[in-house]
Amino acid sequence: MLKVASYNMRKAIGTDRRRSPERVLQVLREIDADVVALQEADRRFGQRAAVLTPHLLEEHSDWQSVGLGMRAGSMGWHGNAILVRKSARVLDCEQLHLPALEPRGAVMADVAVGDVAVRVVGMHLDLSGLWRRRQAATILSHVAASARPLPTVMMGDLNEWTRAAGCLRDFGAAFHFADTGPSFHARRPIARLDRIMVSRELRVAACGVHQSPAARVASDHLPIWATLTGQ
Template identity: 55%
Template sequence: MHLKFASYNIHKAVGLDRRRDPERILAVLKEIDADVVALQEVDRRYGRRMAVLPLDAIQAATDYVPVPLSMKPDSLGWHGNAILVRKGIDVVEAAPVPLPVLEPRGAVRADLAVEGRRLRVVGMHLDLSGIRRRHQVRSVLSHCAGCADRMPTVMMGDLNEWARTGGALREFDAGWQVLAPGRSFPSRRPMALLDRIIVSAEWAVAGTHVHHSGLSAIGSDHLPVVASLSLPKI
């Protein structure tokens, strides 16, 4: 089974031209053509936390269905984190992942069924503080370890980790592959590998890359990161 995963901090759909342009973000998602996408900063931060990507626009312009995670009626996700899955992928279970925070950060989990296989996806946006990032990674790992079923897992998001191999990345033991698709921030002239994809040992990695196009270069302050993964036959 071959699947493409992507993570994209959309900066509330505000591009480098200072325009809020949800249609541009949706066009970038169509360019990427991933099967599962983790989005960060998908809701406005204050007030009703309204989604910056309207649900009807997602359904009309893409082949994606949002995983039902919203804790507020006008939001798409949880603390700005959302997961989109290609139509035809079944959502078995979904839940927010509690994180120790001082500022609004969060993580979300979705257990999916694809071609009869179960898999788990976690999307996350971690803290600017190195100490809190490490605590947050531990919370995500503890949450997954506490789930009733074990299954192949993909974690992805804006980790806010500037270190290439250290910092919060040390919390992932030998059972995890920490993938660094490339420099993704800032989008105009990428310098840092802030956006990562972490996969459990069951996955074979066919390739990773940063999606750099004319639209993605100005659509957000981050570029999307992508991983092509496969699972062996049972």
């Protein structure tokens, strides 16, 4: 059993307009996932510094950040980051450059949690449907071209409002979607912008949207989660 989660943490700015990294960590502790894909994990301007600082993670969490930062002080790549248990082993990681009008990227890590090795892809796709499809094609091509295939989990904020068109149809040709439910807006979730997708080697045993009182305030997105097993 492997528990994964995806969370657009909105740079830790809550629906009350307060920035509180500690509140984000509280939500992550409530979910207690083995692997977490984060979006908007770094500040937008200046040094693009990580919102969840190394000190906060070390002293107040059970996770380590995969070393994806391209800037000193950043956690991720274009705001995308991956957290894994401190007991997990990071076998490999890389950044994926995505076609876009504004800077966009995805991140990928091969992670061993206990005896289970999985490939994790985190992403935050464009607001434009045309660019989302181009970005999906880039991600799918990169994963398919890997010389070392692994069971794969892809997670993130896809920014796709339609049910079965656009990039969802593209991803759905090779991946199964966890039926997590609406995660946006946190105060009144009506849209399934956040998604978890798994390759054919994996089965979704359980999944959902985390709707605790803290989660409803910590970001404008609710986190989603899924428990995975082998087929």
